[in-house]
Amino acid sequence: MFDWIRxxxxxxxxxxxxxxxxxxxxxxxxxxxxxxxxxRRLSAIIQFRxxxxxxxxxxxxxxxxxxxxxxxxxxxxxxAAHRPIFILAPALAMITSICAFGVVPFGPTVEILxxxxxLVILDLDGGILFALAATxxxxxxxxxxGWASRNKYSLLGGLRSSAxxxxxxxxxxxxxxxxxxxxxxxxxxxIVEQQAGWFWNxxxxxxxxxxxxxxxxxxxxxxxxxxxxxxxxAESELVAGYHTEYSAMKFSMFFMAEYIAMITASSLAVTxxxxxxxxxxxxxxxxxxxxxxxxxxxxxxxxFFMFLFVWVRWTLPRFRYDQLMxxxxxxxxxxxxxxxxxxxxxxxxxxxxx
Amino acid sequence: xNLIGFILLTLLSVGSAxxxxxxxxxxxxxxxxxxxxxxxxxxxxxxxxxxxxLLQVIVYAGAIMVLVLFVIMLLNLPEDPRESRSGFFQLxxxxxxxxxxxxxxxxxxxxxxxxxxxxxxTAGFGxxxxxxxxxxxxxxxxxxxxxxxxxxxxxxSVLLAKRRL
Numbered sequence: 001m002f003d004w005i006r007x008x009x010x011x012x013x014x015x016x017x018x019x020x021x022x023x024x025x026x027x028x029x030x031x032x033x034x035x036x037x038x039x040r041r042l043s044a045i046i047q048f049r050x051x052x053x054x055x056x057x058x059x060x061x062x063x064x065x066x067x068x069x070x071x072x073x074x075x076x077x078x079x080a081a082h083r084p085i086f087i088l089a090p091a092l093a094m095i096t097s098i099c100a101f102g103v104v105p106f107g108p109t110v111e112i113l114x115x116x117x118x119l120v121i122l123d124l125d126g127g128i129l130f131a132l133a134a135t136x137x138x139x140x141x142x143x144x145x146g147w148a149s150r151n152k153y154s155l156l157g158g159l160r161s162s163a164x165x166x167x168x169x170x171x172x173x174x175x176x177x178x179x180x181x182x183x184x185x186x187x188x189x190x191i192v193e194q195q196a197g198w199f200w201n202x203x204x205x206x207x208x209x210x211x212x213x214x215x216x217x218x219x220x221x222x223x224x225x226x227x228x229x230x231x232x233x234a235e236s237e238l239v240a241g242y243h244t245e246y247s248a249m250k251f252s253m254f255f256m257a258e259y260i261a262m263i264t265a266s267s268l269a270v271t272x273x274x275x276x277x278x279x280x281x282x283x284x285x286x287x288x289x290x291x292x293x294x295x296x297x298x299x300x301x302x303x304f305f306m307f308l309f310v311w312v313r314w315t316l317p318r319f320r321y322d323q324l325m326x327x328x329x330x331x332x333x334x335x336x337x338x339x340x341x342x343x344x345x346x347x348x349x350x351x352x353x354x
Numbered sequence: 355x356n357l358i359g360f361i362l363l364t365l366l367s368v369g370s371a372x373x374x375x376x377x378x379x380x381x382x383x384x385x386x387x388x389x390x391x392x393x394x395x396x397x398x399x400x401x402x403x404x405x406x407x408l409l410q411v412i413v414y415a416g417a418i419m420v421l422v423l424f425v426i427m428l429l430n431l432p433e434d435p436r437e438s439r440s441g442f443f444q445l446x447x448x449x450x451x452x453x454x455x456x457x458x459x460x461x462x463x464x465x466x467x468x469x470x471x472x473x474x475x476t477a478g479f480g481x482x483x484x485x486x487x488x489x490x491x492x493x494x495x496x497x498x499x500x501x502x503x504x505x506x507x508x509x510x511s512v513l514l515a516k517r518r519l
Contacts, residue, residue, distance in 0.1 A: 085385070125481045129408040136416025140388065143423055147381055155427060162424045166417060186482050 002113055010115040020121050024106070025098060032259040033063035035306055042307075043314045066252075073248040078149065081245065086148035090246065090253035093141025097261040100134035103127035104267045105189045107277050107295040110288075119277075119295070120189055127188040128180065131268055132173060135223060138261060139165040142225070142232060142242050145254070149245035157241030160321065161232035164222055167328040168229075172219035174336035175212040178343040179272045182207035182352055192276030199280030204273040208352055211339045213273040215332055220265035222328065224258060227313040231321055266305035267298075274301055359400055367393035380426045388419045403480040 009015050037052070037060060044051025052059035077086060107119030124130050139162050146158015182203055183191045195202050204213045222229040233241030243254045270276055277298040283290060319327070346352045370393065373386035391414040398407035478484045489497050 082379075082381075085382075124404065126405050126408045129405070129412065133408050133411040133416060136412055136420075137392075139416075139420050140385075140423075143420070143427070144385070147423075147427055155430075159424060159427055162420050162427075166420055166424075169417070 006113045006115060010112060010117065016117070017121065021102075024101065024121060028098065028101060028260055028263060029256070031263055031306075032256050033067070035259050035262070035310075036063050036066070036255075038306070039310045039313075042310050046311075046314045070249050070252040075248040075250065076245075078151070078245050080150040082148040082150065085144050086245075087250075089141050089145035089148055090250045090257070091141075092144060093138065093257035094253050094260065096134050096138040096141060097257045097264060100131045100138075100264045101260070101267065102134075103130045103188050104264070104271055105192050105276055106267070106298050108291055109189075110291045118189065119291075123189055124187065126186045128176060128186045128191075128272070131188075131264070132169075132176070135261070135264070136165075136169055138223075138257075141254075141257065145246065146232075146242040149242075151245050153238045153240075154242050154244045157232040157238050157244070160238075161225060161242060164225075164229065164231060164324060164328070167325060168219045168222035168332070171215055171328060171332040171336045172223060174333070174340055175215035175219065176272065178209050178212040178339055179203050179207060181340070181343050181347050182209065188271050188276070192271055192278060195275040196278050197282050199275065202273065202275040202278070202280065206352075208343065208346060209273055209339075211335065212343070213269070215336050215339065216269055216273065218327075218332060220269060221309070221312065222324070224261045224265055224309075226258070226262065226309055228316040228319050229324060230318060231324055234318060262306060262309050263302065266302045266309070269305060270298065270301040356400055359396070363393050363396045363400070367397070381423065384419060384423050384426055387422075388415050391415045391419065401480075402475050405480060405482050405485050 009019055040062070041051040041053075041059065043049075052062040055061040055065045077083060102121040103124055105118070105120040105123075109116060109118050111117070122130065142161040142165075143158045146154045146156070146161070149155070179191065180186060183194050185191060191203075195206070200206055203209045221227075225232050232238075233243065235241075238244070243251055246254060277294040279293060279297045283293070285293075343352070367390055370386045370390040374383045374390060377383045377386060392411060395407040395410040395415070398404075398410060
């Protein structure tokens with residue numbers, strides 16, 4: 001009965017890749033919807049409000065209602081806007097943030113109907129670099145949006161975003177190199193496999209990468225334009241920043257791109273520093289049950305970081321722009337360099353072993 | 355499969371390269387250049403050089419072009435309204451040089467590459483570890499000299515900028 005699935009899907013690489021992509025994008029989109037609900041409810045709790053609780057049980061269908069609203073709304077393109085780039089920008093923002101997720105292993109190598117399947121879309125030799133490349137292209141969506149709107153607030157938002165992302169990408173990449181030195185590979189699946197066993201094997205503990213982990217986390221907040229680094233859309237200064245002129249689904253696409261970028265940043269942090277899908281406690285079970293537990297562990301860890309994103313956003317005030325640049329260049333960058341040098345020495349002295 | 359990819363990439367890279375010089379709007383030109391750089395990364399992928407392709411995207415499209423865009427937007431360059439200013443002499447000189455270049459290129463391809471055979475890539479070709487070993491063994495000195503060159507360029511530009519501040 002399942003023969004056709006095996007022959008047509010599992011043993012057919014393009015079809016298998018297609019199925020994986022559809023599944024992952026579907027799960028990502030659903031997670032975005034759930035995250036918006038969680039964010040609104042959590043922010044309400046933090047501020048002693050109730051938040052959306054009318055549509056569906058506990059307001060869970062609110063994202064669906066919002067989605068319908070965004071699709072039905074009038075889509076306004078300003079007369080002065082540069083039409084092709086104005087339309088292209090939200091798509092660029094979304095595509096790049098989805099692409100980066102492609103190299104994240106969200107589960108172990110499993111066997112379905114006797115066929116070995118890797119639970120990752122792209123098992124690349126330079127997978128970490130692929131994620132970096134995709135996130136570094138993400139800035140184009142925002143910059144194009146800011147420029148194509150022909151609005152000075154949008155332009156300022158786009159400018160801020162490009163300066164901020166280029167600055168923090170340095171610290172981000174340098175904090176990653178510490179992990180790469182420890183693991184000796186750029187392939188995410190291998191990095192996760194090395195962190196098997198007890199949780200003290202995770203790179204953040206066993207690889208002595210706690211400083212690198214903190215730098216990565218801070219830089220990831222800046223890369224995803226989230227508070228306390230959301231200067232590109234600072235509403236008290238720039239109306240709404242780069243998406244001031246966007247309405248309806250195009251605005252929503254920027255919104256989704258931001259949330260997908262958050263999910264990708266969280267899953268990269270989990271993959272590189274916190275053992276990816278490894279549970280952290282060696283279990284005496286094998287087979288499908290273990291696989292499900294491991295995928296669950298991955299989802300739980302990413303979920304925790306998403307919670308952290310929301311928590312930080314509604315707790316911390318925004319930095320001033322000069323403070324932002326100061327933190328990026330004068331604090332994080334030297335700290336990341338020092339971390340890299342220290343890691344290199346420790347690896348060379350065989351203190352950290354893999 | 356490779357041939358189709360090659361043709362598509364060629365169309366993309368040549369098309370975007372033409373856009374770079376043909377567009378009046380500097381931002382459009384810059385975006386076309388970004389597309390061009392990414393299509394070149396595609397060529398590297400076709401040549402089995404995965405690592406180089408990824409670096410091409412990160413360094414050129416992800417960092418350098420973003421800075422170029424940043425500067426263009428910061429200066430808020432207007433659309434260049436001027437019509438073609440090239441005179442009679444310039445035009446014919448351009449045609450002549452292009453023709454000469456085409457002939458040289460044709461002879462080079464015909465003469466050198468007509469029946470050349472290329473060695474098949476060795477195992478692990480283009481992967482990070484193989485490339486790293488090559489860079490830090492066979493090409494160690496050129497590699498270090500290039501990084502020194504970059505440091506000199508950086509220090510020089512800082513010095514020039516600071517003098518005017």
